[in-house]
Amino acid sequence: MSAAWEDWNHILKLDPDKDLVEGETFEDVCATGTDAIEIGGTLGMTEENMREMIQACADYDVPIYQEPSNPSVVVDSDALDGYLIPTVFNAGDIFWVTGAHKEWVRIEGGLDWDRTTTEAYIVLNPEASVAEYTDANCDLTTDDVSAYAEVAEKMFGQKIVYLEYSGMLGDPETVQAAADALEEATLFYGGGIHDYESANLMAEHADVVVVGDLVHDEGVDAVARTVDGANDA
Numbered sequence: 379m380s381a382a383w384e385d386w387n388h389i390l391k392l393d394p395d396k397d398l399v400e401g402e403t404f405e406d407v408c409a410t411g412t413d414a415i416e417i418g419g420t421l422g423m424t425e426e427n428m429r430e431m432i433q434a435c436a437d438y439d440v441p442i443y444q445e446p447s448n449p450s451v452v453v454d455s456d457a458l459d460g461y462l463i464p465t466v467f468n469a470g471d472i473f474w475v476t477g478a479h480k481e482w483v484r485i486e487g488g489l490d491w492d493r494t495t496t497e498a499y500i501v502l503n504p505e506a507s508v509a510e511y512t513d514a515n516c517d518l519t520t521d522d523v524s525a526y527a528e529v530a531e532k533m534f535g536q537k538i539v540y541l542e543y544s545g546m547l548g549d550p551e552t553v554q555a556a557a558d559a560l561e562e563a564t565l566f567y568g569g570g571i572h573d574y575e576s577a578n579l580m581a582e583h584a585d586v587v588v589v590g591d592l593v594h595d596e597g598v599d600a601v602a603r604t605v606d607g608a609n610d611a
């Protein structure tokens with residue numbers, strides 16, 4: 379059976395610490411045409427705000443995945459299709475590569491691995507909260523990025539590699555270099571997608587584009603245009 383994300387073009391990432399645009403509902407959000415909703419963020423995450431947002435999206439016909447930023451915010455909910463768990467390949471602190479995961483396993487005493495997939499993050503915007511949080515070394519050349527992508531897939535068996543430019547539009551050549559380095563793994567791209575053109579551009583290079591802040595800043599019509607851009611690539 380193929381993994382769900384192999385058929386996706388577009389993910390909408392909802393931040394439990396941010397509001398929707400006034401007048402818009404989670405029903406509207408789930409009707410943007412996105413292939414999946416990922417719930418997560420770096421700052422301001424709690425088990426409670428995660429649970430509320432998962433519940434708010436539960437009744438609509440779109441898969442929901444939680445992307446926890448640390449073990450203490452993981453939510454056990456039947457509404458979830460699964461967990462997408464970051465591991466940050468260029469983190470400055472090993473805690474964000476394997477340490478948090480070890481703690482999660484230790485605390486839980488066993489995980490539902492069938493519902494859990496890791497995402498091999500390469501964090502590339504030094505201004506993003508996630509870069510600061512994980513002390514990521516974002517000073518990477520295109521060759522560094524493609525080499526990390528290859529190591530993620532070939533050495534660590536990662537099924538998903540995630541180029542994370544959160545808050546800024548990334549470099550298409552770097553995204554293409556990462557795509558070229560991968561054989562089977564699915565390449566996610568996220569950061570700064572704000573319209574049809576930017577979604578279309580990044581979806582030419584990555585398998586799946588992730589749209590985040592746009593839903594909180596501009597709303598569902600803007601997100602729907604990025605879905606079109608991704609699907610047309």
Ligand SMILES: CC(C)=CCC/C(C)=C/CC/C(C)=C/CC/C(C)=C/COP(=O)(O)OP(=O)(O)O
Nearest residue numbers: 419420421447448449464478479506507508544
């Ligand atoms: C082991 C478990 C369950 C969790 C650990 C998972 C890890 C390693 C997390 C570190 C990376 C991280 C914080 C991922 C969260 C998803 C993410 C990158 C969100 C984007 O965040 P930003 O856009 O930088 O932050 P804000 O939107 O909160 O400002």
Ligand SMILES: O=P(O)(O)OC[C@@H](O)CO
Nearest residue numbers: 544545568569570590591
């Ligand atoms: O908020 P933006 O810049 O769209 O980034 C999306 C996502 O990659 C964040 O984790």
Ligand SMILES: [Mg+2]
Nearest residue numbers: 419544590591
């Ligand atoms: Mg963000």
